[in-house]
Amino acid sequence: MLQRIELSHLGRVYEDGCVALAGASLELRAGSITVLVGPSGCGKTTLLRLIGGLDAPTSGRVLFHGADGLLAQPRTAFAFQEPRLLPWRTVLANVALPLELAGVPVVERAERATAMLERVGLVNAVRKLPGQLSGGMRMRASIARALVTAPQLLLLDEPFGAVDEIARHALDDLLRSLWAELGMTVVMVTHSIVEATYVGERVVVMAPAPGRIIAEIFPQFTERSSALRATAEFATVTAGVLRALGEAMVEEHS
Amino acid sequence: MNERATPGLTVRGSVDAIIPPLSVVVVLLLVWQGAVSLFAPSEFLVPAPLAVARAMWESRSALLAAAWMTGSSAAIGFLLAAFIGVTLGSLLAASRFLMRGLYPIATLLQMVPLVAIAPLLVVWCGYGVRTTIASAVIVSVFPVLAATLDGMRSTDPGLVELFAINRASRVQRWWKLELPWAIPSIVTGLRIAAGLSVIGAIVGEFVGAFAGDQSPVGILIVSAIRENRTDLVFAAVSVAALVGFALFGVVSLVGWILLRRWHASAG
Numbered sequence: 001m002l003q004r005i006e007l008s009h010l011g012r013v014y015e016d017g018c019v020a021l022a023g024a025s026l027e028l029r030a031g032s033i034t035v036l037v038g039p040s041g042c043g044k045t046t047l048l049r050l051i052g053g054l055d056a057p058t059s060g061r062v063l064f065h066g067a068d069g070l071l072a073q074p075r076t077a078f079a080f081q082e083p084r085l086l087p088w089r090t091v092l093a094n095v096a097l098p099l100e101l102a103g104v105p106v107v108e109r110a111e112r113a114t115a116m117l118e119r120v121g122l123v124n125a126v127r128k129l130p131g132q133l134s135g136g137m138r139m140r141a142s143i144a145r146a147l148v149t150a151p152q153l154l155l156l157d158e159p160f161g162a163v164d165e166i167a168r169h170a171l172d173d174l175l176r177s178l179w180a181e182l183g184m185t186v187v188m189v190t191h192s193i194v195e196a197t198y199v200g201e202r203v204v205v206m207a208p209a210p211g212r213i214i215a216e217i218f219p220q221f222t223e224r225s226s227a228l229r230a231t232a233e234f235a236t237v238t239a240g241v242l243r244a245l246g247e248a249m250v251e252e253h254s
Numbered sequence: 255m256n257e258r259a260t261p262g263l264t265v266r267g268s269v270d271a272i273i274p275p276l277s278v279v280v281v282l283l284l285v286w287q288g289a290v291s292l293f294a295p296s297e298f299l300v301p302a303p304l305a306v307a308r309a310m311w312e313s314r315s316a317l318l319a320a321a322w323m324t325g326s327s328a329a330i331g332f333l334l335a336a337f338i339g340v341t342l343g344s345l346l347a348a349s350r351f352l353m354r355g356l357y358p359i360a361t362l363l364q365m366v367p368l369v370a371i372a373p374l375l376v377v378w379c380g381y382g383v384r385t386t387i388a389s390a391v392i393v394s395v396f397p398v399l400a401a402t403l404d405g406m407r408s409t410d411p412g413l414v415e416l417f418a419i420n421r422a423s424r425v426q427r428w429w430k431l432e433l434p435w436a437i438p439s440i441v442t443g444l445r446i447a448a449g450l451s452v453i454g455a456i457v458g459e460f461v462g463a464f465a466g467d468q469s470p471v472g473i474l475i476v477s478a479i480r481e482n483r484t485d486l487v488f489a490a491v492s493v494a495a496l497v498g499f500a501l502f503g504v505v506s507l508v509g510w511i512l513l514r515r516w517h518a519s520a521g
Contacts, residue, residue: 054419078419084412087516088434098420101430129516 002030002074002152004065005051005185011059012046012211019210020046023060026204026213030152033179033186035200037193037241043211044189045157051187052076052155077151081158083142085130092117092126095145102149116144120174136167140174147178154179156188160195168192169226172199176224193245197238198229205244215244301485306492309485316474317493323470324455325497327383331390332451332501336444339395343402343436344428357403364396368457376462386470389458394447401443405436438519441509448505452498471497 005028012021021043028034036044049055051062053073064071077098085094092113093100099109117123120140130138139160146154156175160168172195179186190196196203197219205215219237221228228234283303290302297305310317342360346353372389379385409432417427459472469477471494478486513520 052419054415076419078416080412082412084410084416086413086431086434088437097430101417101420101422101426131516 001066002064002071002185003067004029005153006063006065007047007051007060008063009060010047010050010057010062012043012050012055013058021050021057022210022212024206024211024213025060028185028187030185031183032201033176033199034188034202034204035196036187036189036204036206037191037196038206038245039208040191041208041211042206043208044206046211047206048155048157048187048189052078052153054078074152075149076153076155077146077149079139079142079146079154079156079159081161083130083138085138085141085145087130090127090129091122091133091141094130094141095148097145098149113144113148116148117141119147119178120144134167135163136171139163139167139171143171143175143178147182147184150182151184154184154186156186158189158191161191168195169229173224173226175199193238193241194229197234197241198224203241205241214247217241217244298482298484301488305485306488309483310489310492313486313489316469317489319468320471320474320490321493321497323468324386324452324459324472324494325500327386327458327470328390328451328455328497328501331387331455332394332444332448334387335391335394335447335451336398338391339398339443339447340402340433340440342395343399343440344406344433346399346403347406347432348424348428353403360396360399368393368454372457372461375458379462381462381464383463385462386455386458386472389462390451390454393454393457394451397446397450398440398443401439401446402436405439406432408439409435437509437512438517441505441513441519444505444509445502448501449498452494452501456494 007026010024013019096109096113160171203217207214287303375385375388379388456472459470463473474490510520
Protein backbone atom coordinates (compact mmCIF):
# COMPACT_ATOMS: atom_id res chain seq x y z
CA MET A 1 0.00 0.00 0.00
CA LEU A 2 1.48 3.31 -1.12
CA GLN A 3 2.15 5.70 1.76
CA ARG A 4 4.25 8.43 0.24
CA ILE A 5 6.18 9.41 -2.88
CA GLU A 6 9.64 10.82 -2.37
CA LEU A 7 11.27 12.91 -5.06
CA SER A 8 14.93 13.02 -4.14
CA HIS A 9 17.13 15.65 -5.83
CA LEU A 10 15.53 14.98 -9.19
CA GLY A 11 17.38 16.36 -12.18
CA ARG A 12 16.85 16.06 -15.90
CA VAL A 13 19.39 17.32 -18.42
CA TYR A 14 18.53 16.81 -22.09
CA GLU A 15 20.96 15.66 -24.78
CA ASP A 16 21.41 19.26 -25.98
CA GLY A 17 22.61 20.30 -22.53
CA CYS A 18 19.35 22.01 -21.55
CA VAL A 19 18.73 21.65 -17.81
CA ALA A 20 14.99 21.03 -17.58
CA LEU A 21 15.06 20.27 -13.88
CA ALA A 22 17.79 20.80 -11.30
CA GLY A 23 17.63 18.96 -7.98
CA ALA A 24 13.91 19.03 -7.20
CA SER A 25 13.03 17.39 -3.88
CA LEU A 26 9.49 16.88 -2.66
CA GLU A 27 7.54 14.45 -0.57
CA LEU A 28 3.96 13.64 -1.56
CA ARG A 29 1.64 11.96 0.92
CA ALA A 30 -0.51 9.20 -0.56
CA GLY A 31 -4.00 10.49 -1.15
CA SER A 32 -2.90 14.13 -1.38
CA ILE A 33 -3.62 16.59 -4.18
CA THR A 34 -0.65 18.69 -5.25
CA VAL A 35 -0.53 21.34 -7.94
CA LEU A 36 2.66 22.41 -9.73
CA VAL A 37 2.52 25.97 -11.01
CA GLY A 38 5.07 28.15 -12.73
CA PRO A 39 6.01 29.86 -15.98
CA SER A 40 6.80 27.98 -19.19
CA GLY A 41 10.10 26.13 -19.09
CA CYS A 42 10.19 25.71 -15.32
CA GLY A 43 10.19 21.91 -15.54
CA LYS A 44 6.61 21.23 -14.37
CA THR A 45 5.83 18.77 -17.11
CA THR A 46 9.30 17.20 -16.83
CA LEU A 47 8.72 16.65 -13.12
CA LEU A 48 5.31 15.10 -13.80
CA ARG A 49 6.73 12.76 -16.45
CA LEU A 50 9.50 11.68 -14.09
CA ILE A 51 6.97 10.88 -11.35
CA GLY A 52 4.92 8.89 -13.87
CA GLY A 53 7.89 6.95 -15.23
CA LEU A 54 7.47 8.37 -18.74
CA ASP A 55 10.98 9.77 -18.54
CA ALA A 56 14.08 8.84 -16.54
CA PRO A 57 15.96 11.36 -14.36
CA THR A 58 19.61 12.09 -15.12
CA SER A 59 20.14 12.54 -11.37
CA GLY A 60 18.16 11.79 -8.24
CA ARG A 61 15.40 9.24 -7.74
CA VAL A 62 11.65 8.83 -7.45
CA LEU A 63 10.84 6.50 -4.58
CA PHE A 64 7.47 4.99 -3.76
CA HIS A 65 7.30 4.13 -0.07
CA GLY A 66 4.93 1.55 1.32
CA ALA A 67 4.42 0.36 4.90
CA ASP A 68 7.04 -2.38 4.43
CA GLY A 69 9.59 -0.60 2.29
CA LEU A 70 9.95 0.53 -1.28
CA LEU A 71 7.32 -0.28 -3.90
CA ALA A 72 7.37 -0.48 -7.70
CA GLN A 73 5.64 2.26 -9.77
CA PRO A 74 2.04 2.24 -8.55
CA ARG A 75 -0.90 2.01 -10.98
CA THR A 76 -0.59 5.40 -12.68
CA ALA A 77 -2.93 7.25 -15.03
CA PHE A 78 -2.37 10.42 -17.04
CA ALA A 79 -4.56 13.12 -18.53
CA PHE A 80 -3.08 15.71 -20.86
CA GLN A 81 -4.11 19.11 -22.19
CA GLU A 82 -5.37 17.39 -25.35
CA PRO A 83 -7.99 14.79 -24.50
CA ARG A 84 -6.23 12.22 -26.74
CA LEU A 85 -9.43 10.41 -27.66
CA LEU A 86 -9.53 8.06 -30.65
CA PRO A 87 -11.84 9.84 -33.12
CA TRP A 88 -13.29 6.62 -34.58
CA ARG A 89 -14.32 5.20 -31.22
CA THR A 90 -17.44 6.10 -29.24
CA VAL A 91 -17.00 7.83 -25.90
CA LEU A 92 -17.74 4.52 -24.15
CA ALA A 93 -15.15 2.63 -26.23
CA ASN A 94 -12.59 5.37 -25.58
CA VAL A 95 -13.11 5.26 -21.83
CA ALA A 96 -12.98 1.45 -21.86
CA LEU A 97 -9.71 1.43 -23.87
CA PRO A 98 -7.27 0.98 -20.95
CA LEU A 99 -9.34 -1.95 -19.68
CA GLU A 100 -9.50 -3.42 -23.19
CA LEU A 101 -5.72 -3.19 -23.52
CA ALA A 102 -5.38 -4.89 -20.14
CA GLY A 103 -7.57 -7.79 -21.31
CA VAL A 104 -10.58 -7.08 -19.05
CA PRO A 105 -13.65 -9.01 -20.34
CA VAL A 106 -15.99 -7.01 -22.55
CA VAL A 107 -18.99 -6.97 -20.21
CA GLU A 108 -16.95 -5.91 -17.19
CA ARG A 109 -15.19 -3.14 -19.06
CA ALA A 110 -18.48 -1.79 -20.43
CA GLU A 111 -19.91 -1.72 -16.90
CA ARG A 112 -16.88 -0.02 -15.40
CA ALA A 113 -16.61 2.52 -18.23
CA THR A 114 -20.34 3.33 -18.03
CA ALA A 115 -20.09 3.79 -14.27
CA MET A 116 -17.17 6.18 -14.70
CA LEU A 117 -18.97 8.10 -17.46
CA GLU A 118 -21.95 8.43 -15.15
CA ARG A 119 -19.62 9.77 -12.48
CA VAL A 120 -18.26 12.50 -14.78
CA GLY A 121 -21.71 13.43 -16.13
CA LEU A 122 -21.38 11.94 -19.61
CA VAL A 123 -23.76 9.03 -19.39
CA ASN A 124 -25.93 10.50 -22.15
CA ALA A 125 -22.98 10.71 -24.53
CA VAL A 126 -21.76 7.11 -24.39
CA ARG A 127 -22.61 6.38 -28.03
CA LYS A 128 -21.30 9.69 -29.38
CA LEU A 129 -17.98 10.15 -31.13
CA PRO A 130 -15.40 12.63 -29.77
CA GLY A 131 -16.03 14.93 -32.76
CA GLN A 132 -19.63 15.36 -31.57
CA LEU A 133 -18.60 16.61 -28.10
CA SER A 134 -17.65 20.03 -26.75
CA GLY A 135 -14.12 20.65 -25.45
CA GLY A 136 -15.26 20.34 -21.82
CA MET A 137 -17.08 17.06 -22.52
CA ARG A 138 -13.99 15.64 -24.24
CA MET A 139 -11.93 16.50 -21.16
CA ARG A 140 -14.49 14.75 -18.94
CA ALA A 141 -14.16 11.67 -21.16
CA SER A 142 -10.39 11.90 -20.89
CA ILE A 143 -10.57 12.09 -17.07
CA ALA A 144 -13.02 9.17 -17.04
CA ARG A 145 -10.61 7.11 -19.14
CA ALA A 146 -7.74 7.96 -16.77
CA LEU A 147 -9.78 6.90 -13.73
CA VAL A 148 -11.41 3.77 -15.15
CA THR A 149 -8.46 1.60 -14.10
CA ALA A 150 -8.79 2.86 -10.49
CA PRO A 151 -5.25 4.32 -10.45
CA GLN A 152 -3.37 4.96 -7.22
CA LEU A 153 -1.62 7.92 -8.84
CA LEU A 154 -3.30 10.39 -11.20
CA LEU A 155 -1.02 12.79 -13.09
CA LEU A 156 -2.60 15.71 -14.91
CA ASP A 157 -0.67 17.90 -17.33
CA GLU A 158 -2.62 21.15 -17.79
CA PRO A 159 -5.75 19.07 -18.33
CA PHE A 160 -8.20 21.96 -18.55
CA GLY A 161 -5.94 24.46 -20.30
CA ALA A 162 -7.88 24.37 -23.57
CA VAL A 163 -11.42 24.84 -22.22
CA ASP A 164 -13.22 28.08 -21.40
CA GLU A 165 -13.15 29.57 -17.90
CA ILE A 166 -16.65 28.48 -16.86
CA ALA A 167 -16.16 24.89 -18.05
CA ARG A 168 -12.78 24.94 -16.33
CA HIS A 169 -14.32 25.85 -12.96
CA ALA A 170 -16.81 22.98 -13.34
CA LEU A 171 -13.99 20.58 -14.23
CA ASP A 172 -11.95 21.73 -11.20
CA ASP A 173 -14.96 20.96 -8.99
CA LEU A 174 -15.37 17.58 -10.67
CA LEU A 175 -11.68 16.78 -10.12
CA ARG A 176 -11.87 17.71 -6.43
CA SER A 177 -14.97 15.60 -5.89
CA LEU A 178 -13.47 12.59 -7.74
CA TRP A 179 -10.33 12.93 -5.64
CA ALA A 180 -12.35 13.14 -2.41
CA GLU A 181 -14.39 10.11 -3.43
CA LEU A 182 -11.69 7.83 -4.89
CA GLY A 183 -8.76 8.84 -2.68
CA MET A 184 -5.97 8.57 -5.26
CA THR A 185 -2.82 10.70 -5.12
CA VAL A 186 -3.14 13.57 -7.58
CA VAL A 187 -0.37 15.71 -9.05
CA MET A 188 -1.54 18.39 -11.45
CA VAL A 189 0.35 20.88 -13.60
CA THR A 190 -1.32 24.16 -14.45
CA HIS A 191 -0.58 27.68 -15.66
CA SER A 192 -3.59 29.06 -13.83
CA ILE A 193 -2.94 30.49 -10.38
CA VAL A 194 -6.65 30.53 -9.60
CA GLU A 195 -6.96 26.88 -10.55
CA ALA A 196 -3.83 25.96 -8.56
CA THR A 197 -5.14 27.74 -5.45
CA TYR A 198 -8.62 26.26 -5.78
CA VAL A 199 -7.65 22.66 -6.53
CA GLY A 200 -4.46 22.14 -4.52
CA GLU A 201 -4.05 21.14 -0.91
CA ARG A 202 -0.51 22.12 -1.68
CA VAL A 203 0.73 24.46 -4.42
CA VAL A 204 4.33 23.95 -5.49
CA VAL A 205 5.74 27.04 -7.19
CA MET A 206 8.49 26.43 -9.74
CA ALA A 207 10.94 28.72 -11.53
CA PRO A 208 12.77 28.30 -14.82
CA ALA A 209 16.41 28.33 -15.98
CA PRO A 210 17.12 25.89 -14.50
CA GLY A 211 13.77 24.35 -13.56
CA ARG A 212 13.45 24.15 -9.77
CA ILE A 213 11.06 24.36 -6.85
CA ILE A 214 11.12 27.78 -5.14
CA ALA A 215 8.13 27.83 -2.82
CA GLU A 216 5.32 25.77 -1.39
CA ILE A 217 1.96 27.15 -0.32
CA PHE A 218 -0.76 25.20 1.49
CA PRO A 219 -4.16 26.77 0.77
CA GLN A 220 -6.56 25.98 3.60
CA PHE A 221 -10.19 26.81 3.11
CA THR A 222 -13.09 25.67 5.23
CA GLU A 223 -15.12 24.81 2.16
CA ARG A 224 -14.35 24.79 -1.56
CA SER A 225 -17.25 25.80 -3.74
CA SER A 226 -17.68 28.11 -6.73
CA ALA A 227 -18.33 31.06 -4.39
CA LEU A 228 -14.90 30.62 -2.80
CA ARG A 229 -13.14 32.08 -5.84
CA ALA A 230 -14.80 35.45 -5.20
CA THR A 231 -13.82 35.72 -1.52
CA ALA A 232 -11.13 37.92 0.03
CA GLU A 233 -9.68 34.81 1.72
CA PHE A 234 -9.15 33.18 -1.68
CA ALA A 235 -7.67 36.41 -3.11
CA THR A 236 -5.15 36.52 -0.25
CA VAL A 237 -3.88 32.99 -0.96
CA THR A 238 -3.82 33.66 -4.71
CA ALA A 239 -1.78 36.80 -4.03
CA GLY A 240 0.71 34.68 -2.07
CA VAL A 241 1.16 32.33 -5.05
CA LEU A 242 1.46 35.34 -7.36
CA ARG A 243 4.12 36.91 -5.16
CA ALA A 244 6.16 33.69 -5.16
CA LEU A 245 5.85 33.49 -8.94
CA GLY A 246 6.82 37.13 -9.29
CA GLU A 247 9.95 36.53 -7.25
CA ALA A 248 10.76 33.61 -9.54
CA MET A 249 10.51 35.83 -12.58
CA VAL A 250 12.60 38.59 -10.99
CA GLU A 251 15.29 36.03 -10.16
CA GLU A 252 15.21 34.77 -13.75
CA HIS A 253 15.62 38.26 -15.23
CA SER A 254 18.35 39.27 -12.83
CA MET B 255 -22.05 22.13 -27.84
CA ASN B 256 -20.20 21.57 -31.02
CA GLU B 257 -22.54 19.08 -32.73
CA ARG B 258 -21.24 17.86 -36.04
CA ALA B 259 -23.85 16.43 -38.36
CA THR B 260 -23.03 13.06 -39.84
CA PRO B 261 -22.59 13.59 -43.57
CA GLY B 262 -25.03 11.59 -45.64
CA LEU B 263 -25.86 10.77 -49.24
CA THR B 264 -28.75 13.02 -50.25
CA VAL B 265 -30.51 13.15 -53.62
CA ARG B 266 -29.61 16.82 -53.90
CA GLY B 267 -25.97 16.13 -53.05
CA SER B 268 -25.75 13.29 -55.57
CA VAL B 269 -27.30 15.39 -58.34
CA ASP B 270 -24.91 18.25 -57.51
CA ALA B 271 -21.99 15.84 -57.75
CA ILE B 272 -23.06 14.20 -61.02
CA ILE B 273 -24.22 17.16 -63.11
CA PRO B 274 -20.89 18.99 -63.61
CA PRO B 275 -18.85 16.02 -64.93
CA LEU B 276 -21.83 14.75 -66.95
CA SER B 277 -22.22 18.16 -68.58
CA VAL B 278 -18.50 18.19 -69.49
CA VAL B 279 -18.74 14.70 -71.02
CA VAL B 280 -21.84 15.66 -73.05
CA VAL B 281 -20.17 18.85 -74.34
CA LEU B 282 -16.98 16.94 -75.29
CA LEU B 283 -19.00 14.29 -77.14
CA LEU B 284 -20.92 17.00 -79.00
CA VAL B 285 -17.68 18.78 -79.94
CA TRP B 286 -16.17 15.46 -81.07
CA GLN B 287 -19.24 14.53 -83.13
CA GLY B 288 -19.33 18.04 -84.63
CA ALA B 289 -15.62 17.96 -85.52
CA VAL B 290 -15.91 14.52 -87.18
CA SER B 291 -18.95 15.71 -89.18
CA LEU B 292 -17.16 18.90 -90.18
CA PHE B 293 -13.71 17.54 -91.11
CA ALA B 294 -14.86 14.04 -92.12
CA PRO B 295 -11.63 12.15 -91.28
CA SER B 296 -11.35 8.47 -92.19
CA GLU B 297 -13.35 6.34 -89.72
CA PHE B 298 -10.17 4.27 -89.38
CA LEU B 299 -8.42 7.30 -87.87
CA VAL B 300 -11.12 8.85 -85.68
CA PRO B 301 -14.57 7.31 -85.52
CA ALA B 302 -17.49 9.51 -84.49
CA PRO B 303 -19.01 8.99 -81.02
CA LEU B 304 -22.16 7.66 -82.66
CA ALA B 305 -20.08 5.08 -84.56
CA VAL B 306 -18.46 4.05 -81.27
CA ALA B 307 -21.88 3.77 -79.66
CA ARG B 308 -23.05 1.62 -82.60
CA ALA B 309 -19.99 -0.65 -82.24
CA MET B 310 -20.71 -0.90 -78.52
CA TRP B 311 -24.27 -1.98 -79.17
CA GLU B 312 -23.41 -4.45 -81.92
CA SER B 313 -20.61 -6.06 -79.87
CA ARG B 314 -22.38 -5.76 -76.55
CA SER B 315 -22.15 -9.42 -75.59
CA ALA B 316 -18.40 -9.59 -76.44
CA LEU B 317 -17.79 -6.32 -74.58
CA LEU B 318 -19.76 -7.45 -71.54
CA ALA B 319 -17.81 -10.71 -71.42
CA ALA B 320 -14.55 -8.76 -71.86
CA ALA B 321 -15.53 -6.35 -69.07
CA TRP B 322 -16.27 -9.27 -66.77
CA MET B 323 -12.97 -11.05 -67.56
CA THR B 324 -10.78 -7.96 -67.28
CA GLY B 325 -12.78 -6.64 -64.33
CA SER B 326 -12.42 -9.86 -62.35
CA SER B 327 -8.66 -10.07 -63.09
CA ALA B 328 -8.27 -6.43 -62.05
CA ALA B 329 -10.41 -6.92 -58.93
CA ILE B 330 -8.46 -10.02 -57.83
CA GLY B 331 -5.18 -8.22 -58.56
CA PHE B 332 -6.42 -5.18 -56.67
CA LEU B 333 -7.44 -7.23 -53.62
CA LEU B 334 -4.08 -9.01 -53.58
CA ALA B 335 -2.29 -5.66 -53.96
CA ALA B 336 -4.37 -4.22 -51.11
CA PHE B 337 -3.46 -7.14 -48.85
CA ILE B 338 0.23 -7.13 -49.80
CA GLY B 339 0.45 -3.31 -49.69
CA VAL B 340 -1.15 -2.96 -46.24
CA THR B 341 0.88 -5.87 -44.84
CA LEU B 342 4.21 -4.63 -46.21
CA GLY B 343 3.37 -1.02 -45.29
CA SER B 344 2.62 -2.12 -41.72
CA LEU B 345 5.87 -4.09 -41.49
CA LEU B 346 7.89 -1.19 -42.84
CA ALA B 347 6.17 1.24 -40.45
CA ALA B 348 6.97 -1.08 -37.54
CA SER B 349 10.67 -1.43 -38.28
CA ARG B 350 13.04 1.39 -39.06
CA PHE B 351 15.53 -1.20 -40.34
CA LEU B 352 13.02 -2.72 -42.76
CA MET B 353 11.90 0.71 -43.90
CA ARG B 354 15.43 1.89 -44.60
CA GLY B 355 16.26 -1.40 -46.29
CA LEU B 356 13.16 -2.12 -48.32
CA TYR B 357 11.44 1.17 -49.09
CA PRO B 358 14.12 2.50 -51.48
CA ILE B 359 14.08 -0.86 -53.30
CA ALA B 360 10.27 -0.81 -53.52
CA THR B 361 10.43 2.75 -54.87
CA LEU B 362 13.02 1.70 -57.44
CA LEU B 363 11.00 -1.35 -58.52
CA GLN B 364 7.87 0.70 -59.12
CA MET B 365 9.90 2.91 -61.49
CA VAL B 366 10.47 -0.11 -63.77
CA PRO B 367 7.93 0.20 -66.62
CA LEU B 368 5.34 -2.56 -66.42
CA VAL B 369 5.31 -2.91 -70.21
CA ALA B 370 9.00 -3.82 -70.09
CA ILE B 371 8.58 -6.59 -67.53
CA ALA B 372 5.20 -7.90 -68.73
CA PRO B 373 6.82 -10.45 -71.12
CA LEU B 374 8.79 -11.78 -68.15
CA LEU B 375 5.52 -12.39 -66.34
CA VAL B 376 4.52 -14.72 -69.16
CA VAL B 377 7.78 -16.59 -68.64
CA TRP B 378 7.12 -16.87 -64.90
CA CYS B 379 3.35 -17.29 -64.79
CA GLY B 380 2.56 -18.69 -68.24
CA TYR B 381 -0.16 -17.61 -70.64
CA GLY B 382 -3.51 -16.98 -68.99
CA VAL B 383 -5.16 -15.21 -66.12
CA ARG B 384 -2.25 -15.63 -63.69
CA THR B 385 -0.10 -13.27 -65.77
CA THR B 386 -2.97 -10.78 -65.99
CA ILE B 387 -3.50 -10.84 -62.24
CA ALA B 388 0.25 -10.61 -61.52
CA SER B 389 0.48 -7.61 -63.80
CA ALA B 390 -2.43 -5.92 -62.00
CA VAL B 391 -0.81 -6.62 -58.62
CA ILE B 392 2.60 -5.28 -59.63
CA VAL B 393 1.26 -1.98 -60.90
CA SER B 394 -1.15 -1.32 -58.03
CA VAL B 395 0.72 -2.52 -54.95
CA PHE B 396 3.05 0.45 -54.50
CA PRO B 397 0.44 3.19 -53.95
CA VAL B 398 -1.16 1.04 -51.22
CA LEU B 399 2.20 0.33 -49.60
CA ALA B 400 3.26 3.99 -49.68
CA ALA B 401 -0.13 5.21 -48.39
CA THR B 402 -0.13 2.65 -45.56
CA LEU B 403 3.41 3.56 -44.56
CA ASP B 404 2.73 7.31 -44.63
CA GLY B 405 -0.56 6.90 -42.76
CA MET B 406 0.95 4.80 -40.01
CA ARG B 407 4.04 6.96 -39.63
CA SER B 408 1.85 10.01 -39.14
CA THR B 409 0.08 8.50 -36.10
CA ASP B 410 -0.42 11.17 -33.42
CA PRO B 411 2.56 10.80 -31.02
CA GLY B 412 0.23 11.70 -28.15
CA LEU B 413 -1.90 8.66 -28.91
CA VAL B 414 1.19 6.46 -29.28
CA GLU B 415 2.20 7.65 -25.80
CA LEU B 416 -1.30 6.90 -24.50
CA PHE B 417 -0.95 3.31 -25.71
CA ALA B 418 2.54 3.08 -24.18
CA ILE B 419 1.24 4.35 -20.83
CA ASN B 420 -1.43 1.64 -20.92
CA ARG B 421 1.25 -0.96 -21.75
CA ALA B 422 -0.32 -1.92 -25.08
CA SER B 423 1.42 -4.71 -26.98
CA ARG B 424 2.88 -4.01 -30.42
CA VAL B 425 -0.02 -5.89 -32.05
CA GLN B 426 -2.61 -3.96 -29.99
CA ARG B 427 -1.00 -0.69 -31.02
CA TRP B 428 -1.09 -1.71 -34.68
CA TRP B 429 -4.66 -3.05 -34.68
CA LYS B 430 -6.33 -0.51 -32.41
CA LEU B 431 -4.38 2.65 -33.24
CA GLU B 432 -2.05 2.69 -36.25
CA LEU B 433 -4.27 0.81 -38.69
CA PRO B 434 -7.46 2.83 -38.02
CA TRP B 435 -5.40 6.03 -37.95
CA ALA B 436 -4.00 5.17 -41.40
CA ILE B 437 -7.39 4.29 -42.97
CA PRO B 438 -7.95 7.72 -44.61
CA SER B 439 -4.50 7.49 -46.18
CA ILE B 440 -4.97 3.82 -47.15
CA VAL B 441 -8.30 4.62 -48.80
CA THR B 442 -6.56 7.27 -50.93
CA GLY B 443 -3.91 4.70 -51.92
CA LEU B 444 -6.60 2.14 -52.72
CA ARG B 445 -8.47 4.61 -54.94
CA ILE B 446 -5.31 5.13 -57.00
CA ALA B 447 -4.62 1.38 -57.03
CA ALA B 448 -8.17 0.64 -58.26
CA GLY B 449 -7.62 2.51 -61.53
CA LEU B 450 -4.08 1.19 -61.91
CA SER B 451 -5.17 -2.41 -61.46
CA VAL B 452 -7.33 -2.20 -64.62
CA ILE B 453 -4.40 -0.73 -66.55
CA GLY B 454 -2.16 -3.51 -65.20
CA ALA B 455 -4.68 -6.20 -66.13
CA ILE B 456 -4.97 -4.91 -69.70
CA VAL B 457 -1.17 -4.70 -70.12
CA GLY B 458 -1.01 -8.28 -68.84
CA GLU B 459 -3.68 -9.30 -71.35
CA PHE B 460 -1.74 -7.69 -74.22
CA VAL B 461 1.15 -10.09 -73.64
CA GLY B 462 -0.27 -13.05 -71.86
CA ALA B 463 -3.97 -13.66 -72.52
CA PHE B 464 -5.66 -16.09 -74.89
CA ALA B 465 -8.07 -15.15 -77.64
CA GLY B 466 -10.92 -17.62 -77.30
CA ASP B 467 -14.70 -17.66 -77.54
CA GLN B 468 -14.68 -14.88 -75.03
CA SER B 469 -11.76 -12.47 -74.90
CA PRO B 470 -10.74 -9.93 -72.27
CA VAL B 471 -10.53 -6.22 -73.08
CA GLY B 472 -6.80 -6.34 -73.92
CA ILE B 473 -7.24 -9.08 -76.51
CA LEU B 474 -10.38 -7.39 -77.87
CA ILE B 475 -8.38 -4.18 -78.44
CA VAL B 476 -5.51 -6.04 -80.19
CA SER B 477 -7.96 -7.96 -82.43
CA ALA B 478 -9.94 -4.82 -83.28
CA ILE B 479 -6.73 -3.01 -84.31
CA ARG B 480 -5.74 -5.92 -86.55
CA GLU B 481 -9.17 -5.72 -88.19
CA ASN B 482 -8.92 -1.92 -88.59
CA ARG B 483 -11.99 -1.58 -86.33
CA THR B 484 -11.02 1.68 -84.59
CA ASP B 485 -14.64 2.14 -83.51
CA LEU B 486 -14.43 -1.17 -81.61
CA VAL B 487 -11.08 -0.14 -80.10
CA PHE B 488 -12.72 3.02 -78.77
CA ALA B 489 -15.66 0.96 -77.50
CA ALA B 490 -13.33 -1.48 -75.72
CA VAL B 491 -11.29 1.36 -74.23
CA SER B 492 -14.53 2.96 -72.98
CA VAL B 493 -15.52 -0.33 -71.38
CA ALA B 494 -12.09 -0.57 -69.72
CA ALA B 495 -12.55 2.95 -68.37
CA LEU B 496 -15.98 2.02 -67.03
CA VAL B 497 -14.53 -1.07 -65.32
CA GLY B 498 -11.86 1.12 -63.69
CA PHE B 499 -14.47 3.66 -62.69
CA ALA B 500 -16.67 0.95 -61.16
CA LEU B 501 -13.76 -0.40 -59.11
CA PHE B 502 -12.87 3.15 -58.05
CA GLY B 503 -16.52 3.72 -57.08
CA VAL B 504 -16.66 0.58 -54.94
CA VAL B 505 -13.44 1.56 -53.12
CA SER B 506 -14.72 5.12 -52.60
CA LEU B 507 -18.01 3.79 -51.22
CA VAL B 508 -16.24 1.44 -48.79
CA GLY B 509 -13.96 4.33 -47.74
CA TRP B 510 -16.96 6.58 -47.21
CA ILE B 511 -18.70 3.94 -45.09
CA LEU B 512 -15.57 3.50 -42.95
CA LEU B 513 -14.84 7.20 -42.51
CA ARG B 514 -18.16 9.02 -42.75
CA ARG B 515 -18.67 9.39 -39.01
CA TRP B 516 -15.25 10.62 -37.97
CA HIS B 517 -13.08 11.89 -40.79
CA ALA B 518 -13.37 15.15 -42.70
CA SER B 519 -12.30 13.48 -45.99
CA ALA B 520 -15.65 11.64 -46.08
CA GLY B 521 -17.67 14.82 -45.55
